[in-house]
Amino acid sequence: MNEPLSEVPSVAPLSETELALFNRWWHAANYLSVGQIYLMANPLLREPLQLEHTKPRLLGHWGTTPGLNFLWLHLNRIIRARETSVLFIAGPGHGAPGLIASTYLEGTYSEYFPEVSQDLDGLGRLMKQFSFPGGIPSHAAATTPGSIHEGGELGYSLSHAYGAAFDNPDLVVACVIGDGEAETGPLATSWHSNKFVDPATDGAVLPILHLNGYKIANPTILARIAPRELAALLRGYGYDPIFVEGHDPDPMHQKMAAAMDLAFDRIAAIQKAAREDGKTERPAWPMIVLRSPKGWTGPKEIDGLRTEGYWRSHQVPFSDLTHPGHLQALETWLRSYRPDDLFDESGRLFPEIAALAPSGTLRMSANPHANGGQLKRPLRLPDIADYAVAVTSPGHETGESTRVMGEWLRDVMKLNLEARNFRVLSPDENNSNRLNAVLDVTNRAWNAETFDYDDHLARDGHVMEILSEHTCQGWLEGYLLTGRHGFLSCYEAFIHIVDSMVNQHAKWLKTAAEVPWRRSIASLNYLLTSHVWRQDHNGFSHQDPGFIDHVINKKAEFVRVYLPPDANTLLWTTAHCLQSWDRINVIVAGKQPEPQWLGLDDAIRHCEAGIGIWEWASNDKGGTPDVVMACAGDVPTLETLAAVKLLREHAPDLKVRVINVVDLMTLDSPSQHPHGLDDASFDALFTLDRPVIFAFHGYPQLIHKLIYRRANARNFHVHGFREEGSTTTPFDMVVRNHLDRFHLVSNVIDRVPGLATRAAYAKQAIRDKLVDHSRYIAEHGRDLPEIEAWRWS
Incomplete structure (x- = not known):
């Protein structure tokens, strides 16, 4: 032995x-x-x-x-x-x-x-x-x-x-x-x-x-x-x-x-x-x-x-x-x-x-790579205007947001390939997450056996894929801490695998910020896609939006969560994150075809604020809304706008304000997070006393946690993931969790004073439509044609 x-x-x-x-x-x-x-x-x-x-x-x-x-x-x-x-x-x-x-x-x-x-x-x-x-x-x-x-x-x-x-x-x-x-x-x-x-x-x-x-x-x-x-x-x-x-x-x-x-x-x-x-x-x-x-x-x-x-x-x-x-x-x-x-x-x-001991920077204790901020160089980034989706009117065009992002990341890679300071990582999901375009300018890093029919494998590739979230995370942390930049995409449900690694990195960032000689490093950037609302084919095991709950518990100065609703807002968000330092940036965006809401100029203005009224979807200008319809996330945005359209049909006199949230941390109090809206701005958006029906990408409790200090917190009614899922249709996923347009409208009818009696027929129609939905998917295995073909305009 x-x-x-x-x-x-x-x-x-x-x-x-x-x-x-x-x-x-x-x-x-x-x-x-x-x-x-x-x-x-x-x-x-x-x-x-x-x-x-x-x-x-x-x-x-x-x-x-x-x-x-x-x-x-x-x-x-x-x-x-x-x-x-x-x-x-x-x-x-x-x-x-x-x-x-x-x-x-x-x-x-x-x-x-x-x-x-x-x-x-x-x-x-x-x-x-x-x-x-x-x-x-x-x-x-x-x-x-x-x-x-x-x-x-x-x-x-x-x-x-x-x-x-x-x-x-x-x-x-x-x-x-x-x-x-x-x-x-x-x-x-x-x-x-x-x-x-x-x-x-x-x-x-x-x-x-x-x-x-x-x-x-x-x-x-x-x-x-x-x-x-x-x-x-x-x-x-x-x-x-x-x-x-x-x-x-x-x-x-x-x-x-x-x-x-x-x-x-x-x-x-x-x-x-x-x-x-x-x-x-x-x-x-x-x-x-x-x-x-x-x-x-x-x-x-x-x-x-x-x-x-x-x-x-x-x-x-x-x-x-x-x-x-x-x-x-x-x-x-x-x-x-x-x-x-x-x-x-x-x-x-x-x-x-x-x-x-060696001398100078040859000492291991003084090696500049151990204080990577000394070596960092900003990335060269292409202009997002060259990749923007043309939007003739809100919701008219459809597109795959992460595929558009992949085309932009391709050229980020191209501009920085000679400098060798940028890598894209994913646990065997780069193409699944629609970032295929990056492979147009580099290959997957690979130095094991290669066959002539293999796809984009090379020793000097800068796309890193291994079926281990831990290893991808560890590689990226080591790369960032020694002064370089990177971007990690992952299925939303399985990024939890690195929860404790994120803990450690967040604690490192906090401690490093308190050490005068530590220099800033590039941010740890995540794209979470294949998310909870579009995992109908993989089912319940792949349905979990809780990583954002985990991240926001970290020290506020170092964490950001973004929920861009379409391709142009995703472009702005990604460019913003790649230019940031000392952050853990979490971007959640779907990879499936979905409506495109904002042209680039509007997207930039919206993202700069992180939150705002979508005037084109609202009808309360010049007055006080009867109800605020808020949304954060691509699927919640779609369902909110579909609900607003139903309200216009069934309650045309109802004054509705639509608010979309891209930067989730704007909801927090400014005393708790640097991106939090001041109380006056928050109250101006959400009112002091009107019901707020909030469609949220994740667990509803998170919104309540963020807004509990606000004056109108008691009137927030949040729809989100209720831990209900299955291998089912995309629309049935939102129905099971009461995030769908019909449940949102029903909640509006229940919450707006005096509306319940005036909209009794509307509520009955909604109930009947949900019955029709269940019967249709059970027979046909797909969503109702009117759901699949729905458009805002």
């Missing part, structure tokens, strides 16, 4: 002098890591350790940290020797003690946070701030120099790494993958990202699988399978693994130095073969497997119980420092690193140790 498997050459790249210095750096990083977990004073133990020197709440994770410190040190050697740009991604959760320690040793941390200076006072602040009120978290975050990876949730490191490497030919991304993290679904899929890398134009990812054997309280799977089985698995993924295994530091330093040399030699050879020799077959990229003890260099036992090399070292190896012997054990552990041999009298790292 524990049969060693190693491909590392039996060489010793490090001299005795280098080996001694390597151990001193590693000791310094490990010492600072332990100090961050435990200490709030006496940072260099210049006096005997007392209980008051330690933190009252001990938080953090030690187990993975010494391995991260070890790898950072050895990557620094490669960077110095080869002047290679390396981005470090730490996948193991809560590994921040090591990352912070290494960035501090490189001097970068003090440059970004001058109060954490390179002296005794700075060391004290460094240690106290960790997992302390007002301080920094125990995982990598936007406050961590050199990081693009939010370490609060496991599974996304490798997809982030590949996203960073795409279109970055001079970058190597070293991605450390924890063996616990390797058990997550997103990580397991992201191994296949190597089939999408073009060695001629992309950078390289060096995965480093860190096998330290344990999670919080259990063994890890990959550490407990036979080494040859593990090697076969990794080779099956398309990698060429290099194994580094052991416990004793000196041999391990020599093995890792040799392994790093071998890995970077292989990367250089692969890239040379592709870039200079034109070699096209997919290479087996190198990766490193590091097998080292959990909590390496920590206490072997505590209270007679195994600690190093076991799950007990995963977090804080021992936390009750009032327990007899524990405070002494902590001091013995800290002093085992010989801090006086690492830091001088003033608390500064000895210069011969500091010299192991």
